[in-house]
Amino acid sequence: MTDKIKIQSSTILSDNWGKLNKVKYDYQLKDGSWQTHEREVYDRGNGAVILLYNKVQDTVILTKQFRLPTWFNGNADGMMIEACAGLLDERDPEDCIRRETEEETGYTLSDVCKVMEVYMSPGSVTEILYFFVATYSSAMKTGIGGGLDNEQENIEVLELPFNDAMKMITSGEIKDAKTIMLLQYAKIHELL
Numbered sequence: 001m002t003d004k005i006k007i008q009s010s011t012i013l014s015d016n017w018g019k020l021n022k023v024k025y026d027y028q029l030k031d032g033s034w035q036t037h038e039r040e041v042y043d044r045g046n047g048a049v050i051l052l053y054n055k056v057q058d059t060v061i062l063t064k065q066f067r068l069p070t071w072f073n074g075n076a077d078g079m080m081i082e083a084c085a086g087l088l089d090e091r092d093p094e095d096c097i098r099r100e101t102e103e104e105t106g107y108t109l110s111d112v113c114k115v116m117e118v119y120m121s122p123g124s125v126t127e128i129l130y131f132f133v134a135t136y137s138s139a140m141k142t143g144i145g146g147g148l149d150n151e152q153e154n155i156e157v158l159e160l161p162f163n164d165a166m167k168m169i170t171s172g173e174i175k176d177a178k179t180i181m182l183l184q185y186a187k188i189h190e191l192l
């Protein structure tokens, strides 16, 4: 914790699914002087995301689902193609992403590899996202996926050639940051 920050006040603007606070704080500059800032901070917890890849087939598993915030901001049908991801509960990120993968894609994984931790929107959202990769095969398919009915997820599971997925970044069909980061990670590290 830094001693360059002194919180003056924190006001809850919304406390529902996530918590939105307005925070007033003093921030010490390099020259030792202090400035007063006000920022809104949205806390909806942390998350985990995973790219499933198959070296033999050169394919990846992605998901497709409706994302309301994107529909409000230029995404005509609101559908997003994304790597499988979920919010963390009390379990650790690896346990969570294994469970999320089963729920959303129907695959039960063996080894998973954590590759990075990322603040996805550091100016306003507290979330850290834990990034994983894992190999999959048809033998690991133990369920139908699709997400939980009681969470109204309606997730479609896509199996795509890796090269097609990479081209979909350029074409704009894939516009989700975590998904682009994982596909590029796979390319840079020659996972497939």
Ligand SMILES: Nc1nc2c(ncn2[C@@H]2O[C@H](COP(=O)(O)OP(=O)(O)O[C@H]3O[C@H](CO)[C@@H](O)[C@H](O)[C@@H]3O)[C@@H](O)[C@H]2O)c(=O)[nH]1
Pocket (backbone or CB within 6 Å): 017, 018, 046, 047, 048, 049, 085, 086, 087, 088, 100, 127, 129, 151, 152, 153, 178
């Ligand atoms: N009632 C209610 N339910 C919500 C709300 N927001 C989300 N939910 C429910 O909570 C579920 C969360 O599903 P997860 O699979 O656990 O999370 P995610 O939405 O896929 O989150 C992942 O992607 C996000 C966006 O990229 C990431 O921010 C997050 O860390 C994670 O990786 C959603 O499907 C939806 O049913 C809300 O405001 N109100």
Ligand SMILES: [Mg+2]
Pocket (backbone or CB within 6 Å): 084, 085, 086, 087, 104
């Ligand atoms: Mg999800």
